[in-house]
Amino acid sequence: MKETAQLLREKGLKVTPQRIAVYNMLLHTHEHPNAETIYRTLEVTNPTMSLATVYKTLDYFKHLGLVQELNVGEASSRYDATVQCHPHTVCTSCGKVTDLYCDALTNLHEKFADQLDFDVTCEQLIFYGTCSECRSKINEDLPD
Amino acid sequence: MKETAQLLREKGLKVTPQRIAVYNMLLHTHEHPNAETIYRTLEVTNPTMSLATVYKTLDYFKHLGLVQELNVGEASSRYDATVQCHPHTVCTSCGKVTDLYCDALTNLHEKFADQLDFDVTCEQLIFYGTCSECRSKINEDLPD
DNA sequence: CTCCTAACTAATAATTATTGTTATTTAATA
DNA sequence: TATTAAATAACAATAATTATTAGTTAGGAG
Numbered sequence: 617m618k619e620t621a622q623l624l625r626e627k628g629l630k631v632t633p634q635r636i637a638v639y640n641m642l643l644h645t646h647e648h649p650n651a652e653t654i655y656r657t658l659e660v661t662n663p664t665m666s667l668a669t670v671y672k673t674l675d676y677f678k679h680l681g682l683v684q685e686l687n688v689g690e691a692s693s694r695y696d697a698t699v700q701c702h703p704h705t706v707c708t709s710c711g712k713v714t715d716l717y718c719d720a721l722t723n724l725h726e727k728f729a730d731q732l733d734f735d736v737t738c739e740q741l742i743f744y745g746t747c748s749e750c751r752s753k754i755n756e757d758l759p760d
Numbered sequence: 761m762k763e764t765a766q767l768l769r770e771k772g773l774k775v776t777p778q779r780i781a782v783y784n785m786l787l788h789t790h791e792h793p794n795a796e797t798i799y800r801t802l803e804v805t806n807p808t809m810s811l812a813t814v815y816k817t818l819d820y821f822k823h824l825g826l827v828q829e830l831n832v833g834e835a836s837s838r839y840d841a842t843v844q845c846h847p848h849t850v851c852t853s854c855g856k857v858t859d860l861y862c863d864a865l866t867n868l869h870e871k872f873a874d875q876l877d878f879d880v881t882c883e884q885l886i887f888y889g890t891c892s893e894c895r896s897k898i899n900e901d902l903p904d
Numbered sequence: 905c906t907c908c909t910a911a912c913t914a915a916t917a918a919t920t921a922t923t924g925t926t927a928t929t930t931a932a933t934a
Numbered sequence: 935t936a937t938t939a940a941a942t943a944a945c946a947a948t949a950a951t952t953a954t955t956a957g958t959t960a961g962g963a964g
Contacts (some may be wrong), residue, residue, distance in 0.1 A: 630931055651922085666943045669921065673941095689831045691951085692921060707880045714878075721872060723863060725887050731862065733850045735935060736889040743869050745880040774911060774960055795951085810914045816949065835922085836950060 627680045637662050638673045640698035642683055648713040649702075650692040688713055688742060703741035709750035716743070768869075771824045781806050782817045786827055787834070792857040794836040825849035832857055832886060839898035847885040 620639050621631045629635060637658050640650070646746040649657070651674060655667045657661055677683040689708045694713060701723070703716040725736035746754070764783050765775045773779060781802050784806060787795070793801070795818060799811045805850070818839055821827040830838040832850045847860040869880035890898070 632931075632941065634942075651901075659779065668923080669942055680804045685833070687831050687855070689837075689849065693825070693833075703808055705876070705880075707878075716876075718872065721868060724868075724885065728862065728865060732849070732860075732887070733775065733892045734851075734858075734887065735895060736849075737852070738888045740886045740888070741868065742884045743876070743880045744882045745869075745878055748877045751879060752845045774958075776912065778913075813913055
């Protein structure tokens with residue numbers, strides 16, 4: 617936990633329990649939680665935590681490049697402590713968002729920069745569909 | 761305009777002036793407007809038009825595959841009458857969303873389907889950055 | 905062509921995610 | 935330890951979207 621405090625300080629942020637809690641939660645999950653989920657998870661151990669602070673903290677973190685905001689078409693944004701752009705899969709059945717680490721699908725803009733007439737700062741590739749678990753479930757429910 | 765009425769009928773929808781107006785507007789623009797913009801544009805010529813109807817109409821259209829909902833990280837969704845998945849650029853300076861027709865950046869999932877363990881139904885590739893017009897403006901404002 | 909009815913629309917209320925406000929508290933430094 | 939600028943919690947406000955409902959209309963039956 618020392619590292620988080622150090623990191624926040626380096627970014628010019630005051631170190632508060634709330635900020636440490638939000639950042640550490642994002643570091644240790646792969647669920648890409650939204651603000652509501654972060655708040656619900658943290659209020660159990662951090663009674664002194666409000667949803668507005670979660671929003672504000674995420675906003676600071678985003679602008680300082682500590683987290684990435686992810687928009688997969690849901691009403692609310694999801695957050696990821698991995699700030700490097702990388703593709704995601706989104707299961708339209710269970711809602712699960714998964715990181716995809718695949719060099720061939722990453723930094724696509726670099727390969728096409730000359731054809732674009734557009735300065736790309738960030739790219740987002742999302743595959744929508746059905747994850748393997750949901751596919752199995754659907755097959756169980758529909759025996760032939 | 762006859763074709764739109766025909767298309768709606770084929771999809772099992774009643775043909776109403778509101779629905780024709782919304783669909784035709786989306787057909788004839790490349791601006792990827794959101795519900796609010798569609799409403800504002802149409803109320804000029806269609807005084808009998810309400811924002812709630814625009815939302816409901818877009819929802820019907822989306823589920824019937826007549827339009828595509830596009831989420832570029834803004835508060836509201838944008839809509840596109842081109843339902844085939846294709847990449848977009850989003851200028852973070854002026855907000856303009858532009859279609860990108862480039863075979864090498866389209867249907868990426870088909871090329872990687874075997875590596876995924878995920879049934880992809882649709883993919884979305886978005887390049888965020890600065891469009892050429894905004895780049896020129898920035899250069900004007902900052903002479904060296 | 906007129907009538908009928910289910911489907912549609914407009915108006916408006918309600919909801920949900922997010923942001924603003926403010927009084928109080930706290931982290932960091934002298 | 936005292937100071938103070940910044941952060942927080944509580945709550946109000948806003949914006950986008952959805953739900954409700956009473957009145958209207960499209961389109962088929964007669």
